[in-house]
Amino acid sequence: INVSDQHFKDSLTVKVDLFNLQSRQFDNQQFRIQSPAANDTTSFAVQLNTEYRTGLNDITVYVNPEILPEQHYDNNNIALFTFLEVLADQQKPVMEVTIDGRQVLNNDFVSPNPVIQMRIWDENRYVLKETPDGIRIFLTYPCETENCTPTPIELTNEDVRWEPATASTPFKLFFSPTGLPPGTYTLYMEGADARGNSSDITPYTIQFIVSIENQMMISSVYPNPTNEEINFAVTIEGNKLPEQFVIDIMDMQGRVVASAVPAQHQFYVGTNYINWSMPANWPAGLYIYR
Secondary structure (H helix, E strand, O other): OOOOOOOOOOOEEEEEEEEEOOOOOEEEEEEEEOOOOOOOOOOOOOOOOOOOOOEEEEEEEEEOOOOOOOOOOHHHEEEEEEEEEEOOOOOOOEEEEEEOOEOOOOOEEEOOOOOEEEEEEOOOOOOOOOOOOOOEEEEEOOOOOOOOOOEEOOOOOOOEEEEOOOOOOOEEEEEOOOOOOOEEEEEEEEOEOOOOOEOOOOOEEEEEEEOOOOEEEEEEEEOOOOOOEEEEEEEEEOOOOOOOOOEEEEOOOOOEEEEEOOOOOOOOOEEEEEEEEOOOOOOOOOOEEO
16 A cells, blocks of 8 residues: 555565475565555465475565665565465375286286286376385295295386376386296285375285186176176186187087177286177077087
8 A cells, every 4th residue: 555645656576485484495486566556555466386385384575675765664564474374285196006907806817927007196286296206016926935025126127117197197107027937926016196195004905826827717607697698707827818719609409509709809818808798589598608
């Protein structure tokens, strides 16, 4: 407020000081505002970046810090001690782990050369995760004892790489071990956002099996009975995928009455789920699949 009948010859400089009591970090900024006319008012806003400002902050605003002549400068500043409290980001991120592009069930089969991917989504759009800080990986290899010792995976290894998060994509980390010997493994993975918030209280844990014998088995057919569609759970072991796959449906006399060819299905080592819809007016009865 210009409480006099005098006019300023120029716009006024505003100096803003910000001091964080926790980190003892000090910052300042300056900008200009339109000078108020005689006996008039100029309103302005101060924008502050609260990134890395967790805790209490002191703010001092000084208008015309002795640049243009005035009779008194004492009433041109305001000191707001412990005025701005910035709350810390404590929300947990969301972590997803897939192996060869799928979510693996416990004790499922996995390729000897799996691609293990971790993705971390965070609600904080201003502090993106750019490094693997806060991520830990342990892999328990097969051993002759009952309790095998987990092996920590160094994130600087050649079989580990990562992609920083962007405004539209999550942080991604890829762990690609090669030539895993047959046996049962246990994978532990812990993730955190850029603020260090862990994804969960307990780490992601999954047990999987590596086999070098190439074989296939159908573990279940569901729903059974049914009158519309059938789902086949096909488990593939080893390191080779089928080049052709056909499911023949036969009647009780052994005659093939239908065939299901999953042309678009992406096969992988482990449990595959294949859906087959029955043709219209399918006769009721008992059938055999091959």
